[in-house]
Amino acid sequence: MKKAVFDGSGDEEAPDALAIDASDEEEGGRIVWTVGPDQAGERADKHVTEALADLSVSRSQVQDWIRSGAVTINGQSCKPNGKVAAGDELAVDVPEAEPLESLPEDIPLNVVYEDADVIVIDKPRGMVVHPAVGHASGTVVNALLYHCRDLSGINGTMRPGIVHRIDKDTSGLLMAAKNDLAHASLAEQFKEHSVLRRYYALVYGNVPHAKGTVDAPIGRDKNDRKMFAVTDKGSKRAVTHFAVLERFDDYTLLELRLETGRTHQIRVHMKYIGHPIVGDPMYGGRAGRTLGMQGQALHAGVLGFVHPRTGETLEFSAPLPDDMEQALHSLRTR
Structure with missing residues (x-):
């Protein structure tokens, strides 16, 4: 089983245990x-x-x-x-899941970009991406159905337009396809790992290396099947690249880039190297104070892809949520 691979020194500056791939979410x-x-x-x-x-x-x-x-x-x-x-x-x-009737709901969306083919939003922390058991309403899909009314139907009535997802407890950029042509193109880009995804995370502890890569397979946690863990049994390869942006003695701000997209990947990998994400309700444990965070300090801050129709390379960014910004301000001024 591969472990973390680190590059550079601490002094440098830096800008399933089951054979189930939960990220596929097959119904x-x-x-x-x-x-x-x-x-x-x-x-x-x-x-x-x-x-x-x-x-x-x-x-x-x-x-x-x-x-x-x-x-x-x-x-x-x-x-x-x-x-x-x-x-x-x-x-x-x-069995094939019986389609839920996803209804349009007038829920405010922070739209970062939109045209006839694709829409990019800045999802708030706490919002579920698509309807599921226990979350039949109030999701990104419900909001998109009200806002767009022309989403791609490739994923059916439960996930119209949804090409990828981010955790409920993670804030940041999410794209959706407004027609089948766009959906097919964006899905292929994800499959080829050519979509740019950069996250920002505040983690516990002082990460000693300026940058590095965690190349460690992820599968179901044998002790809690609702969670995931680094394991060599029933797992799939997971690769996360990171770079230190700031250090605060007992906390570190990281920029992370996903090479693969496993469920809870960043959260699991950060716990694995001994630096869980501040405020993470599942993997943070009792590592330290939450610094006033209302949830986990993980934000999908940059999203880049090739436009499915024009071929233009697009890149978008979203500011950190207020409580995460306030936590950083507190650390910088203490």
């Missing part, structure tokens, strides 16, 4: 994984429900899948109260 299809030793002896319905936590399925729904034969253990049907053993191969044929 249907087969998901297969192997039961680990820590899960041996669990009830089948409990084990599957926890394994598919990112899909937000209920235990009763999983029980229905088991009874219908959609869940198998080592190729054989099972019962909800059956036990799983270490090494068992679990397979779930996830």
Whole structure:
């Protein structure tokens, strides 16, 4: 398993444990994984429900899948109260999700750029990107449907126009496609890793290296399936480049560039190298004070891509949220 690779010195200045790719968010299809030793002896319905936590399925729904034969253990049907053993191969044929009726909602959007093909917004922290179980309204999609009324239909009624996403707890730039031509082009750019994405994060501790790369695979956390971790089991390659912008003794401001786009990638990688993000509710732990932050100090500040119709290279930036700016001001003047 690869670890962090650092370049330069501290004195230089610098400008799934399951085989599930949660970043793909597939609504249907087969998901297969192997039961680990820590899960041996669990009830089948409990084990599957926890394994598919990112899909937000209920235990009763999983029980229905088991009874219908959609869940198998080592190729054989099972019962909800059956036990799983270490090494068992679990397979779930996830039914296609019934489309949610995403309704337009008059929710203010901070539009950074818009034309007939694409729209770029500055998403506030706390806003979910698209409707899902527990978040049927108040999402970016609901707001876009009201604002645009002409989003690409490639992703169906739940995610019209959505090409990529950022975490609910992350603020910053997000693009959406307004027609299928734009959607196909932007999706291909993401696939080729040619989209420019720069994030800014305030992390705990003094990062000693001016710049570096964290090349460490990410998969499900074996102890908490709602979280992710660096692991060599059932994981996918994840690469994050970082550079130190400012140091504040016990805090560091970083600029980060994503080479891959795994779920919670920056948050997991920062925790992995011992510098979790300030205010991170999942990976920050009790590393230190939150400096008045109302959430995590992670902001998608720069987004660049090739326009799907004109071929022009576009690049946009968004200022840090107020509480993050105030936290930095406090550190600079203390």
